[in-house]
Amino acid sequence: MYKVLIVDDDILIWKHMISVLNWESLGFELVGEANNGAEALLFLNEMKIDLVITDISMPIMDGVELIKLGKSKYPQIEFLVLSNYNEFISVKSAMKYGALDYLMKYEMDKECLEAALAAAKTTIEEQKMNRSQNRLVTLDTKWREQLVQQFWKSIVVQPQNKEALQLEALNLEIELSNGLYVLLMVGIEADNREDVKWNGNVQHICDMVKRVAELCKYSYTFALSETSLLIVLKYREKSSLFIKNTTYEIARNLKREVSDFMNQPLTMAISEAIYKLDDFPVQFEKLVNGIRGKFYWNIGKIMDVSFFNGFNQSFNRQLMYDLEKRFADYLQKSEAPDAMEVIETIFQEINKQKYEPELVYDYFTEMIISIRAIFEKKGLSFSENDGISFLSGKDLRNFPDLESLQVGFSRFVQTLQKVIRNSSTPGNRKDIKSVIKLVKENYKNNMTLDYVADYVGMSKNYFCTVFKDQTGCGFVEYLNKIRIENAEHLIVNTEKSMNEIAEEVGMTYGNFCKVFKEMKGVKPNQLRKYIVNSEG
Template identity: 25%
Template sequence: MRNVLLVDDEPLIVKGMQSIIDWNANHLQIADTACNGVEALAKLDGLAVDLVITDIMMPQMTGLELIREVKVRSPLTKFIILSGYEEFNYVREGITLGVENYLLKPVNIDELEATIKHMQHDWETEEVRQIQMDLSWRILRTNILQRWANATIDAKEFRERAQLLEIPLTKSSYCAAALRIVAEHGHGMEDPQFYRPIIAEQCETIGRQHVPDGCEIICFPDQEGDIIVLFASTGREGEEWQYQALCGMKQWIASDTGACVWSVKGQPEQSSLGFPQSCKQVKLWLQNHLLGDSETFIVASDNGSKPAQTDEKWEPAMDQFHKLLRDGKSLEVDRFIDDFFDVQAEHGHMARTPCFNSAIQLMLAAKNLEKTPDYGGVFGPLSRIDTLSGLKRLVKRVVHQTLDTYHATEKDYSPHVMAVLDFVKNYYQEELSLKTLSQKLDLHPNYLGQLFQQEAGTSFSDYVNQYRIERATHLLLYSDKKTAEVATEVGYWDTSYFYRQFKKYAGVSPTELRSMYMKK
């Protein structure tokens, strides 16, 4: 609802204007009235007005003089002029001042409503423009903040942009924190990337409730989807207000999204130049750890970003696990997985690499029972896992998928299909085609392809690629051979084509696979 001020030295005119139309229906309300320009200016000191409807000829101050004064104070206010007679000079000067219309008394209702509708359109257009400007400003600020946090922006460019975007550079202490939102608890929360800027904006609003005088707080999403929090302070206030701010943000996010939220806080740095280092501490901690099942605060440091090395072995008892798989004891398999990871979790926040190594070992042990293992469900999801519980669920899902098929009735293949399977197993390094094999088997290529699809449940080309990727996976995990050597050894002479096929069937690139599984 927008505010209207009526100004006229004739009380009957003022009263009549209040009832001439349904102001509420036009999304307007009469906020106040005045009998002359001086009184109107006095009331405008404490009143936000969107529209002034004023007479021209009034004692002490004319309507045109009033308009000039108001425009200085409130450039966006709109005006409608009223007059008891038509005077060209007044009309001309009103146009110069940018009034919306010049209405003769008695006021024509249709003309007044038409003028108001025109103004409504202008207001709506201005609101959209302001929203777009605000959105553009926020997008620009987020981009600059991300580059600052990653130390990928030139110092001179950053100083210029920081001044424009109101980023503080003269405080005595700068500290970064990250809020990681993890939706792995079965509530089905959708988390599109565009939602993160909205969360960051609300977090900043909540955080400002705890900011002492002389301090500032800024929140923005980074490229991994974490909410980065910048604390800039004079260094005399302590850190309690920062923890209170983070607590308020965590509570709001959890309530709004239904997800779990973890907070990692870096060490304070003595100038804005140190903020990227504080960010790096936080991101390294998240990169090197799996989060537990309870929300908490963590304080990261240069020494604490990497998990402490322990002498304990992370290797699961694979002989026992293989036997459970062969026996098909699903409940005991689940218990084995839970017990192994729960024992490791007793040491606190778990190091990501040994956890992933053990998980990959367990999943590959199951996949090796399959005739044509598909690794897409093994490695692809690993990059999206942040919690120990999420890792356990992935391992169980992969293992159960294998058990469901492995212990089903063994399928008998026809001699022709069995010959094709054996040929792929023995000669997968070479160039293979149905045309070549069909000649060896004295069959038409189309018939052999249909027979293979029917019995194996996949096309010949897919089977060959899956088998080659299976062999490549073992070489990547358990040898030091270069990726190009691995590609050649499994039958891919074009390394770029090997990369594409590997990503298609395994869900990750060869490089990403090796980074997930760090050999001891």
């Protein structure tokens, strides 16, 4: 049953239509009435309606406006218009906005209504059939797309059953013979994977590929992952020079267009020519390594995998760790030119050998551990404020290729050397500054050498060496100096006894007198007498 809504402010009209027809026998169910277009729209929002029979002239919202708004929101609903003799212009507008037909109000008899409803029913059924067929076509297209994508994924990863794949290719109308294939892989770089939106752009890129790959017999594009696409190109021409030049031209044009609309740097790798099924997985693996090979020839390049034999997995540990040791020695001695020269040699050797990128990252991570040991041995403290957060090793993989890693690591080493040089300048070490502050605030307490060395995390002997380098005197001498300066202030400005003063500055009376005489050239009592006599 198709549902009908009658819209008319003339109650006699719609009562006549209700009574004169057997709606169910005609295949319709009358589900409601409305007095104007506004009421009808509310009804359409609440219930699924197939046919609306509406008057033209009504208060609040007329029939023409109802059809205009109703068709824009519910295009599947059909409208029949009721009109008077003087409403031709309005009827014309109603037909323009999608009304199916019109009936003259005062010529409406049973036969006329039945004919109009029969025609409306036929139209509704035809439209319903068309919508169903369109949905089936859409579903069929999506299903075939999934099958084609799965077919190519099976081909490039590892074709297990050649006969089954050849049969599948036949069913999907993919011609594997009479020509050769080339694979083109596209990798995208983004700081955050959330920034990569392949899914919404694959169709757009497919259209681009078809446009720039007009010289190919066949092309197919699909997303391999969040950050890579695979493009399958088929050529009839078997000239290797033609295929190479054409594929490079396609890659360049595609790279330019995709980079423009995605605003992300791209890296591309082109396979060698593929003549048989067994070659697909071999070339695909080369492409994967080729895209990763951007570590050596930088992001944004188009790479021919025929010139890349993969990464070197045999890391020459002896040579590389000898270089690391030389670098560490120069760094300890703050010999900047020599240290930078070793860094240059290390990167040249890595580029020459084309080591697996993860081996390279691991190597520099271990080097950073050695650098931390050097810092600790020198008693240096560091923080991200020093510009050397690199020491945590967490920033290494933020450098996507060898060139940027070399630039970053070289700047890092220069910063290290600057920190080491500054640390050798008297008074510049933060840990010794903290000890001086500690002494000035706590000289009254019992401050032992063991306590202070532990406070800055050094051995006692190493602390004594560093403290003397920074202050020009030993720790005990410096502590006594601070105590005696404060004692002198108390002698001059108070009437406290020498016993009281010695106790207040954290010294025994005997040691106080001895040290005071050594530093000031007079005994503390003599200084007090001199001051009293001077004032008298």
